[in-house]
Every structure is written in C-alpha cells, then in structure tokens.
Amino acid sequence: MRTFKNSTLAVKNKIEELKSRLLSVAEMISIYFSEVSIDDTKAYFINVIYDEQILFKEEQFIAIKKIQNEYSEFNIQIFKERQLKNSIANFNSYALLHIYFGKIIYGSPPIPDILNKIEPAHYLSISKANFRKEQLKIIDFIGDAKFTYKGKINAYTSFGLHQSIELSFRSLEQFLCGKALINHSLKAHIEYLELLIPNIRSLFIDDRGNHQEFIENLDRAYNASRYTTNFHIDKAQLKLIFACFQKMFYLTQYVFDRQYENCSSIINASTSQIKKSNFQDINTTQHTLIDHLVTNYPIHSIYNINGALSADLPYNKCISWLDGQEALYKQTLLIITSEPLNKSENDLMIELDHHFQDQFKTYILLDDISNVAIKIDEGGTYLEYLLKSENRLYSLNKQLFRDENNREYFFPVEYYTKTAEWLVRKNRAEFIVSLMRDVEEKEDHATYLFLSYQLIVQICLGLLDLFWNLRPIETDISYLVNLINHFSNHTTAVFKFGNFKNSGILEGIRNAPQYMLTPLPYNFDYKDMDELFSACLEFMQETNKVADKRLEDIKIMAFQRYVSIDNCFNKVNS
DSSP, X not given: OOOSTTSOHHHHHHHHHHHHHXXXXXXXXXXXXXXXXXXXXXXXXXXXXXOXXXXXXXXXXXXXXXXXXXXXXXXXXXXXXXXXXXXXXXTOHHHIIIIISSXXXXXXXXXXXXXXXXXXXXXXXXXXXXXXXXHHHHHHHHHHHHHHHHTTOHHHHHHXXXXXXXXXXXXXXXXXXXXXXXXXXXXXXXXXXXXXXXXXXXXXXXXXXXXXXXXXXXXXXXXXXXXXXXXXXXXXXXXXXXXXXXHHHHHHHHHHXXXXXXXXXXXXXXXXXXXXXXXXXXXXXXXXXXXXXXXXXXXXXXXXEXXXXXXXXXXXXXXXXXXXXXXXXXXXXXXXXXXXXXSOHHHHHHHHHHHTTTSEEEEEEEEEHHHHHHHHHHOOXXXXXXXXXXXXXXXXXXXXXXXXXXXXXXXXXXXXXXXXHHHHHHHHHHHHHHHHHHSGGGOOHHHHHHHHHHHHHHHHHHHHHHHHOXXXXXXXXXXXXXXXXXXXXXXXXXXXXXXXXXXXXXXHHHTHHHHTTSOOSSOOOHHHHHHHHHHHHHHHHHHHHHHHHHHHHHHHHHHHHHHHHHHXXXXXXX
C-alpha cells in the first residue's frame, strides 16, 4: 500500500478535513488516498466507495458536488461497490493504481475476496491488452471516416470522426478517472477531464484560434449527421478535425503509458523490496516452512529437488509466466508422510503459497512411506535421484537413505516398455499438432491456445514417465513444466516472453482451459497464432531430440546390464 511519506503536512491536514466533510454527508464503506506523478506534476486522488443499497438523496449529491468543487486540488471520485467490482473485473488500471496500491484512510477494504486475489503484474498486462483493444476499435472508426472522406460523403465522415474522438475520451476517462462519462457531447467530456488535464481544450482549436466554437461545431455536426438532414460542413473543416483526432489519440496513448509506468514502478519497487528483505533469509524461511509442515502433518522426511534463487537459474525467469508471478525463491520438495494425507499435492501447494504470501513458490511431490518403500524395492523411479543426503532437509530416521554410488539400471524389457509408452504420448501430441493445422484460418484463438496447452501437458507427462518413471495426478501446466525443467529446460527455452511479439500468448496458454469457458481478455490476430504454431513445431522437434537421447541411454543401460548378467551366468555354468 502507498503511504503519506512524501506528502506535505498541508496535504495531510487537507485529507483529514476532506474525509470529515465526506463522512458528514453519508456513511461510506471506505475512502482511499493516492498520489501519482505525471511529467513531474503530482496529482492527488480521493476514491470513495459506498454501499449501493444506500440511496443518496438529491441534497447529498449536491453536497458531494460542492465538496468536489471546494477541494479542486483533489480528484474525488465516488463509486458504488458494484462499480468497483466491475472495474476490477474489466482489469481497469485505475482500480489497480488507486485502490489496490492506494492508502486506505477510512473504513475497511471493500470486496476483500476480490482485491486479495489480484496479481498486480498479471492484472496490469491484461489492462494493457484491453487498452489496445479499445485503440483498435477507435482505429476502425477512423478508418471508416477516412474511407467516406475520400468518397466526399461529408456527413458520414463527420459522424465517424466524432465517434473516434468520443471513444478516445471514454477510454481516457476509464483509466484516468475510473469511469467514463456517458455523453455524446465532446464539450461535456472536456469539462469532465479538465480538472486532471487543464490544457485539454488546446487540442481543439480552429484556424482562427477559437476552441469553444470549434468544439460546439463538432457536436452540432455529429447531431446533424445523426438526426437531421440539415448538415453543412466542408472538406477543410473535416481535415482540421482529423488533425484534432490525431492529437487526442496520441494524448490517450501518452497518458495510459504514464499510468502503466506508475503501476510498473510500484510493482517493481515492491518486488525489489521483497528480494532485498528476504534474500538473506532463505534458510530461515525454509526452516519456517519445514516447521510448519512437521507441526501440521505426519511428516516422515522432506527432500529438496534443486531449489534455487531465481537469479541463479536462467530458466526460472523463463517460467515466470507459468508461476503467475516472479517469486524470489522457487523450489520443488519431495514430501514423504508417515501415513496417507487427505490432501492432494495441489491443495498443499496452495496452502503453502498462501502461508508465505506468494513470495516463495513451492512445488511438491507427495507420497507416503508405504508407497515409497515399494517404489524403492522396484527401482527405476525418481526416488533413485532424489533420496540423497545432500537433498535431505528433514528426516525422522535413516530408513530411506540410499547408497550415493547407486546408478540407474534397466532390463531389456523395460526399454521396449518405455519406448511404447513414449510413442503413445508422442502420437497424441502429433495428433494435437494436426488439429492445430485444421483450425479454420486460426480464427478460433481460444481453441488454438487450448490445443497448445494440451500439447505441452502431453509432452510433460510423457517425459516425466520416460525420465523419472513418474505419473503425476496433478496435471497443471506450471507444475508439470517445473518438474521437467529438472532434467530438460527446452520447454521454457521455446515458450518464453522474448520469443513472442504478443506476450499475451503465454498468459493465454497458461489460462487456456478457463478461456474455453470465458471470453479471451487479449487481442490476437492470425500472425500471433502463426507465431504460436511455429513455436509448437519447434517444441516438438526439441522434444523428439530429448526423448530419443533418453531412450538411447536407457537402451545402453538395459542391454549392458543384460550382457553383464548373461556373462556372469556363463562363467558360473562353465
């Protein structure tokens, strides 16, 4: 949350005074204060949230309007609780900057169940994607206006221009004021924004330097083209309006970029603070985690699988899109319990994430001692790699300690079994790729992303079986990719931010099952899908190399062992 650290005493006193005035008008759920800098100029925001079940009387609205006029140095916005919910549901960056990152100065946070689930970096990326969608909508309108301008259809051109400018205003108002003014009058929009952008009228000046008349002419032209046949506007005036639109369009882009930078700087500062405060406390945190597990569950032993600081392993940065955020420390733990738990691996991971407030990302392999004992006797499982003294974080006894010199071993029949099992997964993956080829002109983007998701899942399941003889119940994509990164990072090398022009593709893959049910919050085109398809083909090629090498290693180990045993019997018999 933001604080008053950089605010002057005068501003603090004004805030207290303003808070008292607002509460004298009506009871509120909460009041937030925030300040942002745009081009070295500080702007102060007061956001008031009230219960929509309380019906304000006319005199209360008048009193609030009077307060807004008296305290003009503050941008005061009044929201119903439902309006705030909608704002967050639509990933409006205003709610992120002024509510989530704001300082609550009265009451308690509204809709805590929604606010607490916000992942700022993810939220901001979708907000940016939504803004781009709005810009594309505006570009469509201006494209129509240019087409009719060339055809000398002045009424339609004027209508399209007005619509383009009005949509630019509404887009600007959404992220600058939290809500858009529903009004077709450009004059009304300018007055609405003038407090925050005092020189906004200067964008609309005619060739005689008159902005008031020019704005009114624009509104009259829009009304005339829409409602009457009494329309008079010439081509020279339309050309001037095109120039006004361009300035308005650039202003909208500029202001959004500044707000995006404000949000990003807060997110980055928060991440840096977490890193700074916790970098030296990794061991302490891990001890806390172990204490938490041992205290609350029947733990037999805990083994660490290559836990590392994100800065130490290059691939960790690549899979941040799968984790949902950039955690300081990522680790995979093998947890062996004395008796079966009534919780799944996913349940336990969610609990640990919540317990450590998502600062430390923990993936889990969960098993109980009876199953582990059977797997050790059978051999050839992931336990051969993990049950080492250097990996051990906690243990009740030495029952599971393995000989450090033990190496993998396979029988010939296992080589053929592994080959057959891998071919099943490989054929499924190739079938998914063939389906991707058939998606009509790659227009069904949600289906395309879902197929990519399933492709990665099938490959991960196949490789985990091939390398670790592991068949996990949990099939979440972030969980599976993290596990295979312990023996091959080709997945994260292919699917990483730097390889895609539209970073929304990776978020789209991560949440693909959800987006088969709900609308996509990203704007994709056929070029994005072509890029994704190329990545999937590259992924299959790299996977085949990794799998072929592994099968070759298994073959060598299996038949070498078989020959050595055969020779041993020959010597005995002779």
